[in-house]
Amino acid sequence: MxxxxxxxxxxxxxxxxxxxxxxxxxxxxxxxxxxxxxxxxxxxxxxxxxxxxxxxxxxxxxxxxxxxxxxxxxxxxTAHDLSVGDILFSSWGYDQTNVDFYEVVRVPSARSAVVRQIKQATTASSSGNMAGVTVPNPGEFVPTAKESTRRAAGRHCLYGGNLSLTSLQKWDGKPKYVSWYA
Structure with missing residues (x-):
């Protein structure tokens, strides 16, 4: 030095x-x-x-x-306390709210998990304001999605969602808000 x-x-x-x-x-x-x-x-x-x-x-x-x-x-x-089959999500965006869902496919250690993005079902709101809610489709993987190893960021949380800019949090079972343009 x-x-x-x-x-x-x-x-x-x-x-x-x-x-x-x-x-x-x-x-x-x-x-x-x-x-x-x-x-x-x-x-x-x-x-x-x-x-x-x-x-x-x-x-x-x-x-x-x-x-x-x-x-x-x-x-x-801190261990993540996740198991195979758990659903995680990341919410991100600037003028719109995007949500991606991931499923835990392997747990190599208490400090990391292997996840893969899964498909989701989005329902537009009845008011037609370019917003709605989305829920995951467990087991239905996005065809182009690859498995990705993520490090623990705390209990029920991993680093790295879309483009590694957000954290992945355990899904609570409730539909998540989304919005979009055109």
Whole structure:
């Protein structure tokens, strides 16, 4: 790694926060440069009026980053709790609401699932306002759809819907709202 480390700096490592701080005396007073993980650019590079302010700021930085790392760790360890045959959906769009349905075809691990897009039945609303509801047709796969492995994003949730821009959530059995143009 190509990091700037000041001369005569005291190295302080905080593994729980994934932070390495180099504390030193600069021309402006007590200072530190801190790096997160394997980054080569510092996440903080500051000078302070006195040692106490530097220590207070560094302690707060370590506390915040430790909390963030704990959240990341918990998210990575959360299992999806899905089984083969479960229906997932993603809702997306800008001026219109699109819904895609997927069926779980394999569960290789507690942290991933293999899904494939399935067909859906859409019913237009009686008011004729280019909107309606849609429900999945389990077991009826879209002919061009390929199986796709998705990582868990939490309980009953996977990353990556249409073009991997949305998350896939377990379908609650209720028709989903859709809208369209022409």
């Amino acid at each position: 190509n990091r700037f480390i000041p001369e005569n700096a005291e190295t302080r490592e905080f593994p729980a926060a994934a932070i390495v701080a180099y504390c030193y005396e600069s021309k402006k007073g007590p200072a530190f440069v801190a790096y997160k993980g394997r980054q080569s650019k510092p996440c903080r590079f500051l000078a302070f009026a006195d040692d106490e302010r530097r220590e207070t700021y560094l302690a707060e930085l370590v506390k915040t980053e430790t909390e963030m790392e704990n959240c990341k760790r918990a998210r990575r360890e």
